[in-house]
Amino acid sequence: xxxxxxxxxxxxRQLTKRFQQPRQRPPLGFDDDVSAYxxxxxxxxxxxxxxxxxxxxxxxxMSLKQAARKAVVATVSDFAAKGVQxxxxxxxxxxxxxxxxxxxxxxxxxxxxxxxEYHCNVIGGDTGESTDLVIDCIGFGFADPETVVRRxxxxxxxxxxxxxxxxxxxxxxxxxxxxxxxxxxxxxxxVRSVIHPIAQLEIGLKLANSMMVHSSIDSxxxxxxxxxxxxxxxxxxxxxERIPIAQEVETYAEQQKLNPEELAMYGGEEYELLVTIPRxxxxxxxxxxxxxxxxxRVESGHGNVFLQSRExxxxxxxxxxxxxxxxxxxxx
Amino acid sequence: xxxxxxxxxxxxRQLTKRFQQPRQRPPLGFDDDVSAYxxxxxxxxxxxxxxxxxxxxxxxxMSLKQAARKAVVATVSDFAAKGVQxxxxxxxxxxxxxxxxxxxxxxxxxxxxxxxEYHCNVIGGDTGESTDLVIDCIGFGFADPETVVRRxxxxxxxxxxxxxxxxxxxxxxxxxxxxxxxxxxxxxxxVRSVIHPIAQLEIGLKLANSMMVHSSIDSxxxxxxxxxxxxxxxxxxxxxERIPIAQEVETYAEQQKLNPEELAMYGGEEYELLVTIPRxxxxxxxxxxxxxxxxxRVESGHGNVFLQSRExxxxxxxxxxxxxxxxxxxxx
Numbered sequence: 001x002x003x004x005x006x007x008x009x010x011x012x013r014q015l016t017k018r019f020q021q022p023r024q025r026p027p028l029g030f031d032d033d034v035s036a037y038x039x040x041x042x043x044x045x046x047x048x049x050x051x052x053x054x055x056x057x058x059x060x061x062m063s064l065k066q067a068a069r070k071a072v073v074a075t076v077s078d079f080a081a082k083g084v085q086x087x088x089x090x091x092x093x094x095x096x097x098x099x100x101x102x103x104x105x106x107x108x109x110x111x112x113x114x115x116x117e118y119h120c121n122v123i124g125g126d127t128g129e130s131t132d133l134v135i136d137c138i139g140f141g142f143a144d145p146e147t148v149v150r151r152x153x154x155x156x157x158x159x160x161x162x163x164x165x166x167x168x169x170x171x172x173x174x175x176x177x178x179x180x181x182x183x184x185x186x187x188x189x190x191v192r193s194v195i196h197p198i199a200q201l202e203i204g205l206k207l208a209n210s211m212m213v214h215s216s217i218d219s220x221x222x223x224x225x226x227x228x229x230x231x232x233x234x235x236x237x238x239x240x241e242r243i244p245i246a247q248e249v250e251t252y253a254e255q256q257k258l259n260p261e262e263l264a265m266y267g268g269e270e271y272e273l274l275v276t277i278p279r280x281x282x283x284x285x286x287x288x289x290x291x292x293x294x295x296x297r298v299e300s301g302h303g304n305v306f307l308q309s310r311e312x313x314x315x316x317x318x319x320x321x322x323x324x325x326x327x328x329x330x331x332x
Numbered sequence: 333x334x335x336x337x338x339x340x341x342x343x344x345r346q347l348t349k350r351f352q353q354p355r356q357r358p359p360l361g362f363d364d365d366v367s368a369y370x371x372x373x374x375x376x377x378x379x380x381x382x383x384x385x386x387x388x389x390x391x392x393x394m395s396l397k398q399a400a401r402k403a404v405v406a407t408v409s410d411f412a413a414k415g416v417q418x419x420x421x422x423x424x425x426x427x428x429x430x431x432x433x434x435x436x437x438x439x440x441x442x443x444x445x446x447x448x449e450y451h452c453n454v455i456g457g458d459t460g461e462s463t464d465l466v467i468d469c470i471g472f473g474f475a476d477p478e479t480v481v482r483r484x485x486x487x488x489x490x491x492x493x494x495x496x497x498x499x500x501x502x503x504x505x506x507x508x509x510x511x512x513x514x515x516x517x518x519x520x521x522x523v524r525s526v527i528h529p530i531a532q533l534e535i536g537l538k539l540a541n542s543m544m545v546h547s548s549i550d551s552x553x554x555x556x557x558x559x560x561x562x563x564x565x566x567x568x569x570x571x572x573e574r575i576p577i578a579q580e581v582e583t584y585a586e587q588q589k590l591n592p593e594e595l596a597m598y599g600g601e602e603y604e605l606l607v608t609i610p611r612x613x614x615x616x617x618x619x620x621x622x623x624x625x626x627x628x629r630v631e632s633g634h635g636n637v638f639l640q641s642r643e644x645x646x647x648x649x650x651x652x653x654x655x656x657x658x659x660x661x662x663x664x
Contacts, residue, residue, distance in 0.1 A: 006431045006432070006436060008459055008460070008461075011427070011431060011436050011459050012459060014433070014436050014437070014440065015423075015425075015436065015440050015457065015459070018440040018441075018444055019440070019443075019444065019447075019453070019455075026453075026455045026456070030456060030457075034456070035422060035455045035456025035457075036455075037419065037420055037472070039474070045377065045472065047422055047455070047456060047470075047472065048422075048456070049381075049422045049423075049424040049456070049457060049458050049468065049470055050424075050458050051426055051458055051460050051466075051468070053426050053460050053461060053462045055461070055462060055463045056460065056461045056462070057460075087369065088369055090367060090379055090381045090470070091347075091381075092381040092382075092383050092424075092468050092470075093343075094383055094464070094466050095343070099338045099343060100338070101346070104343050104346050104347065105346070108347050108350040108351070109350075111351075112350055112351065115351075121351070121358075122351040123351075123358045123367045123368075124358070124362060124366070124367025124379060124380070124381070125362075125381060126381050126382050126383055126468075127340055127343050127344060127347070128383050128385050128388065129340075129385060129387070129388045130385045130387060130388070130462075130464045130466060131387045131463055131464040132426070132462045132463040132464045132466075134383075134426050134462060134464075134466050134468075136381065136383070136424050136458075136466075136468045138379070138381055138422070138424075138470050140369070140377065140379065140472070
């Protein structure tokens, strides 16, 4: 967010205050990755809407097809975090005229590609005109409440784990924004993590089905922010013992004289899952999901997040992903 | 749509072609007011997304609160046309920074007001930044497929009826765009139809529950366009014997030297329902829903729409509501 206006968190806080019905509180809070509507006590409708906006979310070098695919990935990633298969999608497009056939073709190709990847068909949508391209992807699915992994379930004694390494997307975004083609060629995985992200749907379903996971969140708002959300909603402290930084991020950071930990912690649109698991079940779960990386532990506390190195314990700030602008090297 | 780009109909046609699965055709076409997902054979999930965009949908004189309320009304109106009570809403907001607290307050007040009017709580949503304000309102509900009134069910011999008179919103929009305060004071109902529209949810539910209605559409794309949609999808001809023009529209048109029939036929965002009913059941249904106005008949044919006056039969063009621009008197 820019200027003197409200930040996204504050907007959500205000909206939540208005819409939360004291007597008809929805079974998943406004703070969770998805919304839930209890059709029966044992059968929930799961819904998520996530919008991608051209002016803030499409960096140079990303095609419309890639952007449209990514809009779907973002929504699917929230389903992955809760362990719910999306059953279908609706797409709402606000397009900037003049609208060329190739534009519609690219958008529909990207959406179609993602809908195949994650086995959820588009069953409807809406189109309109706007001065800014907005792709709103709405997903729906069905779940037994017992298998839905919430953000507020972390318990002291849990292990914190993630499904992959961090820092690629914030580094890749810097490369795209710099329009430095040599760097883009040198670090293809970093760039690809921005233009062709992957939602961890299969792993998310496996984690939820294990019934071993206490809490889960998708990391699209950044590593640090995701830790803070689990800490705040579960009313615990999170202690990070190891920041899972991707090797290419270390190399890129060294070359650019950047702090690799910063790139990993305060990036975003990195569609890994961050989960907490009872310590005694972690080995068994990692046997089933080998990509899980143990990064820390949950302690009793009041919503704080710490980084524990050999020398010291420091607080990790609740800073998050604040769209492209805050990552634009030109404005830093 | 403007310039040399694609029109909205053509965009929808292209998207439909891409997303319609030949073997998993959704039970309601992409062409209907809402989308449906069969949870079981006798229990459908009904979904609708409809977005309101500031640059094309908010005329001068309309507050943000009114715009937000209208975004909900538009979605609810589609549920009304199918005879389905919306169970809840998700709201996706793309906001233009800097975002003032009063802006968030107005938007949430308008959404909240409409959610109370139509008995459907907001259970989630998303916010982001954009250069254009976009309010995407997503509704969901549940229905027995037998009670869902489709667009493609009109039969030769049916009576065509509407739930109210037409022309108010196109006239009201002209008044707002002209910024003529004297006119706005003189024609309060015309202005009000734009800034405080009403979705015919109660009547839509009553019509569907009667099991007498063959086809139904909400008239938000305009009177003429709605007739054409029923004609095209039901593969029949529609013969209009009487254009239901509101009295204030006649007065306004006379004063402005405009054609009142044009105002009524080619307006839009007029949230009445247009339905077809077997001739022999019409009197009984009007007893139950006294606001129904009989305006014509369905004949066998190939998707044409005619206007029959005492003197002659003329074709009604398939022109529709093309957003604010086409109604702006300055560009006419």
